[in-house]
Amino acid sequence: MGSHTDPWSTRLAKAAEQRRADGGWRQRPTLSDVAPFTDFAGNDYLGLADDPRLAEAQAEAARRLGAGAKASHLVSGHLEIHERLERHLADLTGRPRALLFSTGYMANLGVLQALCDRHTRVFQDRLNHASLIDGARLAGATSRRFHHRDLEDLERLLARAPDDTPTLVVSDGVFSMDGDVAEVGELAATARRHGAWLMIDDAHGLGVLGEVGDGCVGRAHDRREVPVLVGTLGKALGSAGAFVAGDEALIDHLIQFARPYVYTTAQPPGVVAATLAALDVLAREPERRARLHERIARFRRETVTLGLPLTGSRTPIQPLVLGDNARVMRWAERLARAGLRVGAIRAPTVPKGEARLRITLSAAHGDDALDALLDGLAACQREEVA
Ligand SMILES: *Cc1c(COP(=O)(O)O)cnc(C)c1O
Numbered sequence: 001m002g003s004h005t006d007p008w009s010t011r012l013a014k015a016a017e018q019r020r021a022d023g024g025w026r027q028r029p030t031l032s033d034v035a036p037f038t039d040f041a042g043n044d045y046l047g048l049a050d051d052p053r054l055a056e057a058q059a060e061a062a063r064r065l066g067a068g069a070k071a072s073h074l075v076s077g078h079l080e081i082h083e084r085l086e087r088h089l090a091d092l093t094g095r096p097r098a099l100l101f102s103t104g105y106m107a108n109l110g111v112l113q114a115l116c117d118r119h120t121r122v123f124q125d126r127l128n129h130a131s132l133i134d135g136a137r138l139a140g141a142t143s144r145r146f147h148h149r150d151l152e153d154l155e156r157l158l159a160r161a162p163d164d165t166p167t168l169v170v171s172d173g174v175f176s177m178d179g180d181v182a183e184v185g186e187l188a189a190t191a192r193r194h195g196a197w198l199m200i201d202d203a204h205g206l207g208v209l210g211e212v213g214d215g216c217v218g219r220a221h222d223r224r225e226v227p228v229l230v231g232t233l234g235k236a237l238g239s240a241g242a243f244v245a246g247d248e249a250l251i252d253h254l255i256q257f258a259r260p261y262v263y264t265t266a267q268p269p270g271v272v273a274a275t276l277a278a279l280d281v282l283a284r285e286p287e288r289r290a291r292l293h294e295r296i297a298r299f300r301r302e303t304v305t306l307g308l309p310l311t312g313s314r315t316p317i318q319p320l321v322l323g324d325n326a327r328v329m330r331w332a333e334r335l336a337r338a339g340l341r342v343g344a345i346r347a348p349t350v351p352k353g354e355a356r357l358r359i360t361l362s363a364a365h366g367d368d369a370l371d372a373l374l375d376g377l378a379a380c381q382r383e384e385v386a
Helices: 007-019 050-064 073-077 079-093 105-113 130-139 151-160 186-194 248-257 269-284 287-306 325-335 367-385
Strands: 038-040 097-101 122-125 143-145 167-172 197-201 226-233 241-244 317-324 340-345 355-361
Touching: 038 105, 038 367, 050 143, 050 269, 079 226, 079 241, 079 269, 097 105, 097 226, 097 248, 097 269, 105 130, 105 167, 105 197, 105 241, 105 248, 105 287, 122 151, 130 167, 143 151, 151 167, 167 186, 186 197, 197 367, 241 248, 287 367, 317 325, 325 340, 325 355, 325 367, 340 367
Parallel strands: 038 340, 122 143, 122 167, 167 197, 197 226
Antiparallel strands: 097 241, 226 241, 317 355, 340 355
């Protein structure tokens, strides 16, 4: 080996040093199987991930159909159980068809790559999920960002676009780090005035919002308003995967052209069965959603009383924006010592200076869990002042 430094080592060391200097070094907390902690960081809003009915359905399907799907959908991986789930998801969201993807990240890459190229225009909310930004990049399309939930800013951008260019307006349904909800009706009206399509990624709304847990788009906004709807299955539905819902032409186009759909192994049948079981529970037990919303209301009532910096979010995502990275880490560690896990979210996931505790609530949280969280937050605040 020569004595000169390897350029890759230099490059990696430099990136690591920069990230450490920013106070943004990320670590993966490894959770014990028998962890005595309460989770206020996950996205299992209805407590379905631990429901024995999902696990049982998964095991049964794996025994019957195999642990894996063995091939991609276009080769020999597309089973009746995938077809059945797609029909359920189309029904739930009031769309003619749905197409199953292995993850939400891939669904977003797939849609944007299949729909867009450098001859199309993409307008995205500034706080959209990373996968939406990355999808436009994969497509070779330039995303213009509009100010968060700012319809006037969107209108201004749309007015500049020539009307005969295919144009896509893209927004999260529920914003994953803020918990606020897109104004879908107004976005749809704005997009339509300019002949643009609207795509909503309802990852955090599905199962939580809507009359029947159909999300912030679902049956309330039909496919003429929101031609492209994405939902994920690893959050409130407690399983894994994602889907795109829309009309025949859209789904056919994705099957033909979405590379992240075509060139990947189909979801394992057990995972599909678990999602079907989750949809069954969602339909039969509306009390879970009611209980979740009651949890949210209690958390908000009591944090206001504590004088904590609550946002306007009405969803299970309840951020406490503390500002700087060190403060967020201090609070998160203090809560962890009390057996409470919350998200500690820093730049670049959120803008600099807006580091926050991302607290998420679930129908599975009991009163004692909520008591412990509120006590822990009060202690953080006391120790800060002292
Ligand atoms: C979580 C999330 C995704 C990604 O979904 P996965 O199934 O976890 O890959 C996409 N969009 C939004 C808004 C999300 O919050």
